[in-house]
Amino acid sequence: MSYYSIPSFGQKVEIKNGKALKNNNPIILFIEGDGTGIDIWPATKLVVDEALKKCYSNVKIAWVEILAGEKAYKETGDYLPEKSVEFLKEYNIAIKGPLTTPVGGGFRSLNVTLRQVFDLYACIRPVKYYEGVPSPLKNPSVDMVIFRENTEDIYTGIEWASLTPEAKKVIDFVMSISNKKIREDSGIGIKPVSEYGSKRLVRMAIEYAIKNNRRSVTLMHKGNIMKFTEGAFKNWGYNVAKNEFSDYVYFENEEPNNKKIMINDRIADNMFQQIIISPQNYDVIATTNLNGDYISDAAAALVGGLGMAPGANIGEKTAVFEATHGTAPKYAGLDKVNPSSLILSAKMMLEFLGFNEAADIIEKALQKTILEKSVTYDLARGMEGAKELKCSQFAEQIVKNMDSVK
Numbered sequence: 001m002s003y004y005s006i007p008s009f010g011q012k013v014e015i016k017n018g019k020a021l022k023n024n025n026p027i028i029l030f031i032e033g034d035g036t037g038i039d040i041w042p043a044t045k046l047v048v049d050e051a052l053k054k055c056y057s058n059v060k061i062a063w064v065e066i067l068a069g070e071k072a073y074k075e076t077g078d079y080l081p082e083k084s085v086e087f088l089k090e091y092n093i094a095i096k097g098p099l100t101t102p103v104g105g106g107f108r109s110l111n112v113t114l115r116q117v118f119d120l121y122a123c124i125r126p127v128k129y130y131e132g133v134p135s136p137l138k139n140p141s142v143d144m145v146i147f148r149e150n151t152e153d154i155y156t157g158i159e160w161a162s163l164t165p166e167a168k169k170v171i172d173f174v175m176s177i178s179n180k181k182i183r184e185d186s187g188i189g190i191k192p193v194s195e196y197g198s199k200r201l202v203r204m205a206i207e208y209a210i211k212n213n214r215r216s217v218t219l220m221h222k223g224n225i226m227k228f229t230e231g232a233f234k235n236w237g238y239n240v241a242k243n244e245f246s247d248y249v250y251f252e253n254e255e256p257n258n259k260k261i262m263i264n265d266r267i268a269d270n271m272f273q274q275i276i277i278s279p280q281n282y283d284v285i286a287t288t289n290l291n292g293d294y295i296s297d298a299a300a301a302l303v304g305g306l307g308m309a310p311g312a313n314i315g316e317k318t319a320v321f322e323a324t325h326g327t328a329p330k331y332a333g334l335d336k337v338n339p340s341s342l343i344l345s346a347k348m349m350l351e352f353l354g355f356n357e358a359a360d361i362i363e364k365a366l367q368k369t370i371l372e373k374s375v376t377y378d379l380a381r382g383m384e385g386a387k388e389l390k391c392s393q394f395a396e397q398i399v400k401n402m403d404s405v406k
Contacts, residue, residue, distance in 0.1 A: 003065050003075075004083060010062025013093045013353070015317050018122070018204060020093070022354035027062045029087055033097015034069045035327025036391075040339035041097050043395035048346045050399045051358040051365075054406060059355065064091070068110055069099040080110055085117065088318065095321040095349055097342060100329075111322070112157070115150045120313035120320060121197065122204050123148040125296040126348070132370045133304035134382025141280040142302050145214070147205040148292020149233075150313060152197045155289040159189035193229040193288060195236050202237040204314070205286040206245050209261050217241070217249075219265040220287035220295060233288050234265050268295075275299055300324070307337070307378055310344035312352070319352060321345040335390040338376040340366065343398070364405035365398045372397075 010027035013020055032041045045063065052059050066084040073079050088094055099110045114120065124147055129140040160167040162185050171182045182188075202219065209217050219238070223231025241249050241263045250256050252264035266274060268291050275282060275295070279302065287295060300309035306325035313320045323342040331337050343362065350359040370379070373386040374397050380386035389397060 003067055004087060006064055007062040009060070010064070012091055015092045015319060018314050018316055018319075020319070020353050024056075024059045025062055026093070026353055027064060027091050028349070029064050029066050029091055029094035031066060031068045031084075031094060031096035031099070032071060033323065033327065034071070034100040035098060035329040035332045036337045037069075037097025037323075037327065038333055039331075039335050039337055039391045040323065040342045043339040043391050044095075044342040044346050046392075046395050047343050047362060047398050048350070048358075051350070051362050051402060052355065054402050055355070055357040055361065059358075066094070068096070068114075080113060088114075088118065088320075092317060093319045093349075093352075095342075095346060096323075098323050098325060098327040100327050112155060114320060115313055116156075118315055118318040118320070119151060120315040120318060121149065121151045122201055122314045123150045123292060123296075124208075124312045124314060124348070125292075125300075125309060125324060126344075127296065127299040127303055127309060129303040130308065130367050130370050132367075132373065132383070133308060133379060135302055135304060137276070137279070137302055140302055142275070142299065144275070144279065144282050144299060145208065145212075145284050146292060146296045146299065147201055147208070147284065147286040148296060149193075149197055149201040149287070149289050150292075151289075152192050152194060153229075153289030154189050154191045155293075156190070156192060158192070159187065162187045191226070191229050193233055195232070198233045198236040198288075199240045202240045202286045203244065205284050206241060206249065206261070206263075209284045210245070210248050214261065214283045216262040216264065216282070217284045217286055218271075218282055219263070220268055220271045220285050220291055221265060222268045222291070223265075224267055230268075230288060230291075237265070237286060238263065271295060272298055275302065296324070304379065306341060307376075308340050308344070310341055310348050312345065312348050314352075319349075321349040321352075335392050336377060337391055338378050339391050339395060343395070361402050361406050362398070365401040368401040368405055369394065369397045372401075 009025050011023045011025045013026045066087050068080050126145045129142040167188045170188045219234050221230040221234040223234045249261045249263050250259045300306050309324045311322050311324040347359045347362045376394050380388040
């Protein structure tokens with residue numbers, strides 16, 4: 001297998017201020033992914049290539065495989081080879097399948113590492129209900145986009161194990177400057193939330209809402225308890241809205257006065273209730289890192305699970321699109337799992353690159369395929385009269401349906 005091989009017709013994608021400059025032969029790096037990546041990546045590539053063929057006569061992606069995860073370790077002895085990092089620094093954009101992260105020990109999350117190395121500060125996760133997908137809601141009117149700050153909060157990994165000298169030193173320091181008591185056998189983690197990081201995340205969320213004709217941006221936080229981190233995130237978010245977008249936004253309990261986007265905030269624990277009771281009231285959500293991890297998975301459960309949830313990590317100069325689910329190694333190579341998360345992430349990537357027509361027919365063909373009840377096992381088990389398809393067959397059926405929805 002040839003890795004890191006650039007097709008001669010490919011052109012580098014330039015990204016400036018989080019936005020891609022369009023070209024018709026973009027070089028796109030891909031990481032197959034661990035576990036079921038071996039199944040869902042070929043299915044996704046087929047759907048993307050066929051959508052581009054059906055929509056344009058002169059557009060073709062120059063795909064380049066780079067290594068990360070277990071496949072990289074087997075080939076190179078390194079879970080994230082330096083050459084892969086160098087390629088992403090050079091070519092700016094990638095799409096990837098799921099990567100393994102051990103729980104409770106071992107190497108750091110490769111997903112977190114990529115976000116921090118490339119300052120991919122915005123994790124963007126659209127959560128949308130497609131008619132016919134099994135849902136726990138009676139009326140699953142879910143169509144929200146979650147902007148999760150990606151580089152701060154406790155995800156920075158600034159922590160020390162219980163009973164280590166470092167933990168003891170931090171405990172002693174904290175107790176010396178405050179009246180807080182910390183048990184001596186505590187593990188310690190630090191939660192940084194900065195004005196800079198908070199403002200740029202909320203700024204991107206509001207810009208997205210304006211560009212995509214969204215109705216509201218909700219700041220999700222736990223500021224009633226963590227006043228100087230979560231509470232500060234909320235305050236800085238309102239500051240950005242007021243000072244930078246006053247021509248576009250109004251605030252809850254104010255009159256719109258012809259402004260189209262309402263800015264409000266919700267306490268994190270209440271937000272979990274709100275997306276179940278009244279998901280139609282929430283459109284764009286901007287939040288801190290850990291909150292965003294929780295709420296995006298919870299919201300995905302309302303629309304069929306993580307198998308239906310796409311994701312993107314966007315920075316000023318780099319973008320990485322990804323499946324949001326795990327590797328499911330017991331299904332690897334069985335041609336069984338649902339590829340929709342990665343397919344919809346590829347749809348996001350096409351929109352990012354300016355190929356909106358191709359993105360549109362992918363979404364419409366996916367919806368048609370679901371309405372036909374021709375689906376993978378995870379969806380079929382919740383649908384009466386469904387025809388269960390393999391992963392590859394599901395992708396082929398999406399391609400077949402493109403002509404009728406184009």
